Amino acid sequence: MNLSLMTAYVVVISLYVNLGIALYGVFARPSLVKKLLAITILSDTANAFAVLVGYRWPASGTPKPPVYTNTTFNNQTLHYYVSHAVDPLPQALVLTAIVIGLAVTVFIAFIIIQYYRLHGTVDVRKARR
Amino acid sequence: MRASELFVLVSIIVFIFSLAYITSLGGLGQLPPVNVRLLAQRYLELTWNPLKPFMSSSGYESVTAIVWDFRGLDTFFETAVFYGAIIAAIAIYRGVKISGKGRTTGMSPIARTITRLSTILIPTVAASIALHGHLTPGGGFQAGSVATVIVVLIIMVFGRKALIRKGMTKARILLFRSLGLLGIGFTAVAILLAGTALGLNAYVFQNQPKPFAPLGFPKLYDGMILGGSLLLFNLFEFIAVTAGFTLVLLLLSLGEEEVRGVVEK
Numbered sequence: 040m041n042l043s044l045m046t047a048y049v050v051v052i053s054l055y056v057n058l059g060i061a062l063y064g065v066f067a068r069p070s071l072v073k074k075l076l077a078i079t080i081l082s083d084t085a086n087a088f089a090v091l092v093g094y095r096w097p098a099s100g101t102p103k104p105p106v107y108t109n110t111t112f113n114n115q116t117l118h119y120y121v122s123h124a125v126d127p128l129p130q131a132l133v134l135t136a137i138v139i140g141l142a143v144t145v146f147i148a149f150i151i152i153q154y155y156r157l158h159g160t161v162d163v164r165k166a167r168r
Numbered sequence: 169m170r171a172s173e174l175f176v177l178v179s180i181i182v183f184i185f186s187l188a189y190i191t192s193l194g195g196l197g198q199l200p201p202v203n204v205r206l207l208a209q210r211y212l213e214l215t216w217n218p219l220k221p222f223m224s225s226s227g228y229e230s231v232t233a234i235v236w237d238f239r240g241l242d243t244f245f246e247t248a249v250f251y252g253a254i255i256a257a258i259a260i261y262r263g264v265k266i267s268g269k270g271r272t273t274g275m276s277p278i279a280r281t282i283t284r285l286s287t288i289l290i291p292t293v294a295a296s297i298a299l300h301g302h303l304t305p306g307g308g309f310q311a312g313s314v315a316t317v318i319v320v321l322i323i324m325v326f327g328r329k330a331l332i333r334k335g336m337t338k339a340r341i342l343l344f345r346s347l348g349l350l351g352i353g354f355t356a357v358a359i360l361l362a363g364t365a366l367g368l369n370a371y372v373f374q375n376q377p378k379p380f381a382p383l384g385f386p387k388l389y390d391g392m393i394l395g396g397s398l399l400l401f402n403l404f405e406f407i408a409v410t411a412g413f414t415l416v417l418l419l420l421s422l423g424e425e426e427v428r429g430v431v432e433k
Contacts, residue, residue: 044200047200055184055187055188058184058187059180059181059184062180062183062184063176063177063180066176066180067173067176067177091200093204093208094200094201095200095201095202095203095204096200096201096202097202097203098202102200104305105212105215105229105230105231106228106229106230106303106304106305107215107216107228107229107230108228112216112217112218112219117213117217120212121209121212121213124204124212124230125204126204126205126208127208127211127212127215127230127231127233127234128207128208128211128234130231131231131234131235131239134231134235134307134309135235135242135243135246137309138246138247138249138250138309139246139249139250141250142249142250142252142253142254143253145253145254145257145416146253146256146257148420149256149257149260149261149419149420150260152420153260156424156427156428
């Protein structure tokens with residue numbers, strides 16, 4: 040098994056473990072703060088998955104970031120860039136997802152703070168009583 | 169462990185293994201892939217391509233080109249969502265007075281001196297990330313996130329009231345946030361407005377000249393890559409994100425005694 044494939048397996052397995060931890064936090068933990076932390080882990084895991092799907096290991100050489108770094112432009116430099124750079128689209132979508140995720144997280148955090156001020160607890164079991 | 173907790177745990181494990189099995193059937197394909205998809209190849213090819221001026225963007229950075237040119241409208245609405253979330257957060261805190269009056273207790277002189285130095289260094293780095301967003305990894309949102317670090321430091325080291333006394337009031341920060349968003353909106357329609365005034369075809373979110381739409385933002389100035397509309401978008405997004413984060417941090421740093429009275433009404 041070559042190194043790049045083994046690394047990909049380790050990353051994928053780690054992401055699934057992360058997903059499990061996040062779902063456990065959302066469904067099983069009674070604290071709203073821990074639920075919020077779990078949601079952020081869940082969204083980060085989904086984002087990392089998206090970036091992983093856009094990653095590549097070219098047939099020759101190593102993968103490059105999606106930034107054109109040659110100051111001169113010709114067909115050779117363009118071909119090298121297109122054949123070595125990783126997919127920029129998942130990165131752009133993840134950037135959007137991070138911003139929206141952050142906006143939602145901020146809003147939920149404010150609601151949790153207000154909830155604590157009204158009920159004196161962030162434990163959903165205690166608040167129900 | 170109770171039966172209900174065990175049920176949740178087993179359900180999650182079964183779900184994760186099912187998801188892993190489904191994706192291994194062909195959802196993700198070979199990992200890591202040798203090639204990128206055709207759409208990605210087109211984006212990479214057209215990020216900086218003087219041979220295809222009507223189709224290419226105006227910077228070296230493919231992610232920024234996608235975010236603010238190829239898929240600019242998506243990003244515009246994403247910025248609007250972020251703005252909406254901040255407005256919603258302010259609405260929750262309506263009626264709460266954010267005052268800069270009173271004594272502040274800060275940290276030690278060492279922490280204060282380091283923070284004072286950082287008030288120059290961190291915004292400089294942030295501005296560099298924003299202004300080079302079309303050439304190197306970075307952009308307006310990343311720069312705004314970096315700039316917010318100094319706000320966190322000031323609140324922690326000098327106290328929230330010190331920040332307000334320096335002029336960072338809620339109204340002023342909201343004004344900057346709105347100016348940032350207006351700037352993004354204006355840049356999106358600038359070419360369309362110019363085209364309408366001159367009687368030429370133009371599009372919303374137009375960056376470079378297109379066939380039958382000859383207007384566009386400048387790509388180069390004296391050999392220097394300007395990035396067309398990418399530079400302006402990054403700059404305004406930087407302002408909007410910095411102001412948005414600052415406002416959120418200001419509200420989050422409010423003490424219990426300042427808010428409780430309003431909440432209990």
